[in-house]
Amino acid sequence: MDPLQRRFASGPRRRLVAVVAVAGGAVVLAIAVALASAGAAGSETSVPAVAVERPPAPEPTPLLVHVSGAVRRPGLVSLPPGSRTIDAVAAAGGPAAGADQGAVNLAAPVVDGQQVVVPVRGAAPRTASGPGGAAAGAGAGTVALNSATAEQLETLPRIGPALAQRIVAYRTAHGPFRSVDELGEVGGIGPKTLAGLRDAVTL
Structure with a gap:
């Protein structure tokens, strides 16, 4: 076969290879574009924040204490949790004239339902009772x-x-x-x- 015939015979084969190469490149490009689009869409997708409402914390129950004896305003006083005897005496107007504060433990914590008795100086000590009648410092x-x-x-x-x-x-x-x-x-x-x-x- 002379050179001219070989040239015409190889022409269709080269065109076929070129077509296949172009088609393959187009497929690869399409896949790359699709993957890039999917990645971009995924990066832009955000999970909406969900607001969680917490119930309000319950308010602490106040302590009800009975203060009697040598105080200015004897009676029931309402105190916040963690209060002490000195707070109960202060809520009752403070010690009255002649009060024997040394006979009372002013640093002692008080509980709900307790009775605090501030004696008069020179008088016989009395009992202060706690909740349910639990004695606190019996006289x-x-x-x-x-x-x-x-x-x-x-x-x-x-x-x-x-x-x-x-x-x-x-x-x-x-x-x-x-x-x-x-x-x-x-x-x-x-x-x-x-x-x-x-x-x-x-x-």
């Missing part, structure tokens, strides 16, 4: 009605085993005594017995 010669056992109640004037059991039963049924006068509601305790108990008991 000599007095019995805490809300925490005393039946045996302790029997040490009181005119109180025998039967009356002591009735006092305990009344306290169990009605809750802590709110005043010494409430002893008169216990069966068997009349005005004369109650009068003899006033200086011998505390809440």
Whole structure:
């Protein structure tokens, strides 16, 4: 075959190779463009932030404390949690004239339902009761009605085993005594017995 014939014979083959090469390049370019577009779209996609609402923190329950004795405004005071005896005395107007503050632990923490008693200087110490009648610093010669056992109640004037059991039963049924006068509601305790108990008991 002469050179001219070989030239014409190889012409279609070269054109086919060129077409295949161009087509292959176009496919590769299309794939690259598609991948680039997908990456760009993915980078632009953001997850929306979800706002989480938290419930408000509950407010602390205030402490209700009964302050009595030598203070300017005896009665119930409301105190924030973590308060101490000195805060209770201050909320009751501060110590009155003649108050024996040395007989009270002013640094002691107070609890809900406690009674703080500030005695008068020279007077016999009294008992300050805690929640549920738990005694806090019992004084000599007095019995805490809300925490005393039946045996302790029997040490009181005119109180025998039967009356002591009735006092305990009344306290169990009605809750802590709110005043010494409430002893008169216990069966068997009349005005004369109650009068003899006033200086011998505390809440």
